[in-house]
Amino acid sequence: MLYAFELSGEHQSLPVAEVLGTLTSRNLNYTVFAEYKQCLVADIFSETRSDNDIFQTLKDDISKVLAMSHTIFQVIDIVDVSEDDVLGLAENFPLDNYLKPGQTFVVRAKRMGDGTLLKSVDIEGRIGGRIFRRGFRADLSRPDVVFRLTLTDKAVFGVLVSAVDRGSYEHRSPQRKPFFYPGVLMPRVARALVNMAGVKENTIVVDPFCGTAGILMEAGLLGAKVFGVDAQEKIIEGAGMNMAGYSITGELLSKEEREKNQNESGPASCGRMDYELLAGDACRLPFKNEIADAIVTDPPYGRSAAIKAESLEGLYEKSFLEMYRILKKNGKAVVVSEIEVEKFAKNAGFEIQKTYKQRVHRSLTRTMTVLEKK
Template sequence: MLYAFELSGEHPLIPAAEVLSVLTSRGLEYSVSENYLSCLVVDIFSNDPKVTDEDIFLMMRNEMPDILAMTHAISKVIDITDVDEKQILSAAERFFAADYLKDGETFVVRAKRLGDNSVLKSVDLEGKIGGRIYRQGFRASLKNADVTFRLTLTDKAVFGVLAAAVDRGAYEHRSPQKKPFFYPGVLMPRVARALSNIAGAQKDAVVVDPFCGTAGILLEAGLLGAKAIGVDAQEKIIIGATANMNGYAQSTGQLLSKEERENGFDPIQYDLFVGDACGLPFEDEIADAIITDPPYGRSAAIKAESLERLYDESFKEMFRVLKPGKKAVVVSEIEVEGFAGGAGFEIENIYKQRVHKSLTRTITVLKKA
């Protein structure tokens, strides 16, 4: 079954990589059908005969909105045409609304432009498509519709039924300056969540961050249900990271009240340690994923003799504690392929993210064979 994911414009590649990684980690098979401007169309299925198309739709509707950070909306595809009014309306004539609407249910049509599609007026199309559905015997409701039909205008016109819209504003509630402990220069929550998904963080997975800082990455991994384990060289940072991990409800990602924190309400699973990333206090192969943002400058409080030694030994430690077949995602200002290869990792992907004029992040996705 085809699904369309409307992607954010935060990066040309990472949003799609996040979607595909989540599908894989949740046991679904997929084939990329089309990769349009800010819209990824994927054929999603399962090799498990117990998992039906309806099960997959419910997963897209109920689970994915709370998982994905760089997706705006998910639709089950009905038809794909050229961005041409006649073709779009012809598609609206061909489909059977009763396949998507039950007796008595109401509908609404919403159109979304991605890129320059000003040649077509979204409001006119919404009304014209709605008219065709109305003539099949169903009532429209602009405010409280049971089913939303969505027309996504990108390189093509993707017509479908909306499975879910993602509340990306929820991540703003966890922006660094709003957390119980703030320290500048950390990853924004949406980036941390996307990287957690790419690494394979999910319920009951053990996720390790050997340079955890204020636990921004571990918080997002923990909200996915993972057991978050972090190490940092500075005790004061670990104290702040503890406050951050205790500050949010695992099930909602919302900031807890003082009373809820004191009573241990809906806690995230985590362990934090003061320690050295060059000698992690863990047994071999305990991690299902590693996600980390190591220090770059001379002022970083590290126990290594040099930044080169820090990277060399910490990558060897990451390789040691990671399970075979699992991923590590490393954010850096420098190229790390040499350190990663020397430790035994395979390079899966490298993404560049321009933060501002003087800072470009390199995000390196590694795999332990």
């Protein structure tokens, strides 16, 4: 069955990678049907799960964990972006498959950029009018069914599965956390990387350069067991303040609740994240072989003075060997860096799956490398 993911557009390819990584981690098979501007259409299927189960997984799970998508909807049809084609679709699609007698509806449309010929506000009313004349009543505030139209290279029309709450990530912006340190990843980027690594509930995630725990927090909020290591004790203390500062639902806790969490070990009854933080050396990680299901990390690029290696190159060489050692077979590592890391990854034994670039500002371009241990 075809599903569309309305993408945020904050990066050309990361949103697609995040969606596909999340589908894979939930054991959903897919083929990419089409990639349009800010819209991915995928045929999602499973040999063991029903269409209704897939729908519920998208609604109750995947839509709750994505960071770089706006909506997910089940595709009814895809037509050219023209008034005749879109309105013809509204008049002729099998409405009884999506609306039961007595149910209400609303139509919501979104334009991706300025290249479309149709204005989304106008087209909502005109599609709604066609559906109304087919015997169904509109309800703008509490409809039973939301029809979604995405106007991109094509007009993608369907039934809304769920909207992504992107605003929740703003509550975890670095400046709002109990401990702030500049130069860290924004929560939406950290969550996308975690999803690309296939993190989900009960997986074990390690960040050997955890800093203030921005990546670990996004993994912990998915229900993963997370381990963080950093060379600086004061940073580890700050990371502990951040991890103890939020509930498992991502809510910032009161000062009293934060202090209580910091004084307890393991996941507390209040529903905090399951984490362990250690001051240590990424070149000599204190973990057994193949303990981690996934590694997601943002190593220093020379801006940190607390490097327990003789050189930045030595740090990367030894830490990649350690990451390979502790990662389980078929596990993924996602590494963020300002420098190319392919040499270190290959020397350690990793296979390089994909590399992404993100221009942060004029003097900073991040490279995000997805690795796999075969």
